[in-house]
Amino acid sequence: MQVSNSLKPALDAIGTAMDQRFDRLLPVPRDGRDRLYQGMRHAVIGGGKRMRPLLVVAACDLFHVDRERALRVAVAIECVHCYSLIHDDLPCMDDDDLRRGKPTVHKAYDEATAVLAGDSLHALAFEILADPATHGDPAARAELVLELAKASGPNGMAGGQMMDIAATDEAFDLGETTRLQQLKTGALIGFCLEAGAIMGRIPEQGRTPLRGYARDLGLAFQIADDLLDVEGSSAKTGKAVGKDAAAGKATFVSLLGIERARTQAAMLIDQAIDHLHSFGAEADLLRAIARFAIARDF
């Protein structure tokens, strides 16, 4: 596994923390909603890199945010990420059978359960952020909600997924592919870092380094994903590979070639880390995550 020594314990710890919290958050009710909760649990417990939750915690640590509160925000973002995976995997979308090494929710259950499990996780994310337990200052809670809604809606993740579907029919160039990925994955990664600043009540002007880091990291992360779709194995990534090329979809790899894509990703990660120069050793976890983003094989 291509995880540096410094990052391995952090990844393990966030994985365990997420599983524990989702287990407590989603007890299966004894009524007609049992299947819904089982579908939600299937999607959020066990598996996934948990990179977004780790980014939230790392960003919150920079500003000495209480760990339990940071983990609540991490759970909320993972709810949104997992809801999007459930919906994107549906037969009418990317039609995937495998996710995080397990059957997708509509395969393990059925499509109706998958749609509703996604919708439920979506609502739950906002419920968690707006709850007073997440932050004592209601202005922080309202700002978290506003920024997550923007990052995940039609001007963010959902809009990016729509562009991705349209991309199969149209010849996208590098600029359009970058814009698509900024919406589809970049916006939510950006929110992970922004959330740290919001939780720490850091004013606008203090957020520039984190925004730069997030932008470069998000793009590099997506290039690495495109490389894994070409070079990776289904056994390690836990999802189908080779799908983009089969669909004739424009990706960073199809546009740049493998070598230039790899160089570009490495350059972006150097740039991402440069943005953190004003922070000391406290940003080491963010630096390690950046290196991991392009070194991973899953």
Added chain:
Amino acid sequence: MQVSNSLKPALDAIGTAMDQRFDRLLPVPRDGRDRLYQGMRHAVIGGGKRMRPLLVVAACDLFHVDRERALRVAVAIECVHCYSLIHDDLPCMDDDDLRRGKPTVHKAYDEATAVLAGDSLHALAFEILADPATHGDPAARAELVLELAKASGPNGMAGGQMMDIAATDEAFDLGETTRLQQLKTGALIGFCLEAGAIMGRIPEQGRTPLRGYARDLGLAFQIADDLLDVEGSSAKTGKAVGKDAAAGKATFVSLLGIERARTQAAMLIDQAIDHLHSFGAEADLLRAIARFAIARDF
């Protein structure tokens, strides 16, 4: 049309206000998301009773909330209502071709667009509520988000839809059917009234009458819907009728019979109006909406 003289202008006005605001809110972008926005516009502009937005405005009026701000909350709730209709109409759910007298979104566009249009409206609702333009007090914005998330998530609307799907296979009794409807439609109707109190910064103890009104109205509204599914026409309701009986689903009509269902609905509406006795003429719109809920033929 069975609308009393006092309510007709209010229904027309809220219909126009919603259409105008959605038109401004959703300009179609000139990129790969054009189809997404067209799908969203198809779902939210033109048609529908707009009963939930009218309830929000009527509840806000009780507490002299600024009309523009009340309409923002109304738009947010209609976003959630319409997202749920789009998803519930999908082939894997209720499989409906007709909604508000038009083809459903997946018929007019396609299933992927329908899933993403629903998801986008869902996110947009929270973006609107959390925006400072909705209320100057961030505590009000955070509370609006928290209560809408609860009302629409697995312990509310989405959970109720899951129970409704399960109800086809199981023999539900009156208690279970009431509980199902409380989640599926009652919770969101409850939020419409609660939102008025939140916008008016009314403390907990002052909200009891509105909660009683909402509970009785929500149940009566659902009984009326079940009656329309049996007695109504597709031309007037703008959606398929006779579906529940065909699916062998337990409804208030199948459990009570037509006559008792009608009596029960009328009794609930009397009760709903009784809850408003402490309010004067300012609650007349809420009273008219209650009467309309069971007198409507659409």
